[in-house]
Amino acid sequence: MKVLVTGGAGFIGSHLVDRLLTRNDRVLVIDNYTTGRRDNLTPHPSLTVVEGSITDRDLVDRVFGDFAPERVVHAAASYKDPDNWAEDSRTNVVGTANVVQASKAAGVGRLIYFQTALCYGLQPLEQPITLDHPLLPQGSSYAISKTAGEYYVRLSGLDWVSFRLANAYGPRNLSGPLPTFYHRLTTGKPCFVMDTRRDFIFVDDLIDVVLRALSGRGRLGPYHVSSGSDVSIKELFDATLKALHLTLDRAVEVRPRSADDVYTILLDPSKTNADFAWRVSTPLETGVAAAIDWYKRFGIQQTFTHLKLGGEQK
Numbered sequence: 437m438k439v440l441v442t443g444g445a446g447f448i449g450s451h452l453v454d455r456l457l458t459r460n461d462r463v464l465v466i467d468n469y470t471t472g473r474r475d476n477l478t479p480h481p482s483l484t485v486v487e488g489s490i491t492d493r494d495l496v497d498r499v500f501g502d503f504a505p506e507r508v509v510h511a512a513a514s515y516k517d518p519d520n521w522a523e524d525s526r527t528n529v530v531g532t533a534n535v536v537q538a539s540k541a542a543g544v545g546r547l548i549y550f551q552t553a554l555c556y557g558l559q560p561l562e563q564p565i566t567l568d569h570p571l572l573p574q575g576s577s578y579a580i581s582k583t584a585g586e587y588y589v590r591l592s593g594l595d596w597v598s599f600r601l602a603n604a605y606g607p608r609n610l611s612g613p614l615p616t617f618y619h620r621l622t623t624g625k626p627c628f629v630m631d632t633r634r635d636f637i638f639v640d641d642l643i644d645v646v647l648r649a650l651s652g653r654g655r656l657g658p659y660h661v662s663s664g665s666d667v668s669i670k671e672l673f674d675a676t677l678k679a680l681h682l683t684l685d686r687a688v689e690v691r692p693r694s695a696d697d698v699y700t701i702l703l704d705p706s707k708t709n710a711d712f713a714w715r716v717s718t719p720l721e722t723g724v725a726a727a728i729d730w731y732k733r734f735g736i737q738q739t740f741t742h743l744k745l746g747g748e749q750k
C-alpha cells in the first residue's frame with residue numbers, strides 16, 4: 437500500500453512509519469520539523485521524506501500528484517505555542533484543508549485524522565466522555581483549530597476516520613508530564629505532581645488501531661482511542677522513578693489542581709473496542725520503561741506543551 441503520512445517525523449507519525457515499512461508499504465512523509473526530529477526516521481528504500489509545510493498548497497498538490505497515495509494519515513499539527521493562533525490556524529486549518537483537498541484529487545481511499553480530547557472543552561460535561569458529547573473547543577487555540585480541521589475532514593466526502601486521543605506516551609514523546617519528569621529527575625531538579633488523573637495510551641497500542649483502520653476496519657466517523665481507565669499523575673511519576681531505579685529522600689509534593697484544571701479526562705472507547713476488535717494491552721510500567729529507555733539513549737533537547745498553566749514545571 438502507498439501511505440502518505442503528514443507529520444511523519446513526529447512522535448506518533450514516526451512510529452506509524454516504522455510499522456508501515458516493516459510490512460513492506462511504500463511511505464511518503466511531509467514534515468517541517470517544527471516539533472518533529474530528523475533522527476525519528478531511519479532511511480529506508482521504501483521511505484521518501486519531503487521537508488516542507490502542509491500550508492504550502494503547491495507543494496502539497498505536487499507531492500500528492502507524484503506519489504498518488506492510496507491512504508493518508510494526517511498527523512501534522514501545530515500546538516507548541518498556545519499564543520501563536522496564526523500558526524495553529526495555518527497548519528491545523530489551512531494545512532488540513534490542503535491535505536483534504538489533495539486527498540480528494542488523488543482519489544485517496546481513506547484519510548485518518550487525529551483529534552485532541554480538548555475538543556470536548558476544558559471541563560467536559562460527562563465522565564467517561566461519549567462520542568455524543570458536544571464539541572466545545574473554545575478553551576484553546578489548539579482545540580479550536582484541530583476541531584475546524586476535523587470539520588474539513590468531515591466535509592470532504594472522503595472515507596475518513598478521526599481518532600480522538602487520550603494522552604499518548606512512549607519513546608519519542610516530547611509533550612505531557614513524562615518527558616518533564618524524566619528531564620527534571622535526571623538533572624536534579626525538584627518535581628511536583630498535580631492531584632489529577634488522566635487516561636494514558638502507549639503509542640504501540642495506538643498504532644495497532646491505526647493499522648486496522650488503514651486496512652479498512654471501522655466505519656467513517658470519529659472514534660476514541662483510550663484505555664477507558666485513568667491513572668493518577670502520582671502513579672505516572674512513581675512508574676518513572678521505578679524505570680530510573682530512583683528513590684527520593686521524601687515523598688513527591690502533590691499539588692491541588694487549579695480551578696481550570698479538570699480532575700480527570702476519560703474517553704469512552706467502547707465503539708473502538710467493538711468495531712476494531714481492539715483494546716489497550718500495554719501496562720503503564722512497561723510503557724513508561726520503554727519511554728525512559730528512549731530518553732536515556734537519545735536525550736531530550738526540548739519538550740512541548742499546548743497548555744497554558746501557571747503551575748507548569750519547565
Ligand SMILES: NC(=O)c1ccc[n+]([C@@H]2O[C@H](COP(=O)([O-])OP(=O)(O)OC[C@H]3O[C@@H](n4cnc5c(N)ncnc54)[C@H](O)[C@@H]3O)[C@@H](O)[C@H]2O)c1
Nearest residue numbers: 443446447448467468469470471472489490512513550604
Ligand atoms: N500525543 C498526543 O497525546 C496527542 C493527543 C491528541 C491528538 N494528537 C494529535 O496527533 C497528531 C500527532 O501528534 P504527536 O504527538 O505525534 O505530535 P508531534 O509534534 O510529535 O508531531 C507533529 C508533527 O507535525 C509536524 N508539523 C507541524 N507543523 C507542520 C506543518 N505546517 N507542515 C508539516 N509538518 C508539520 C511536526 O514537525 C511534527 O513532526 C497531531 O495531529 C496531534 O494534534 C496527539
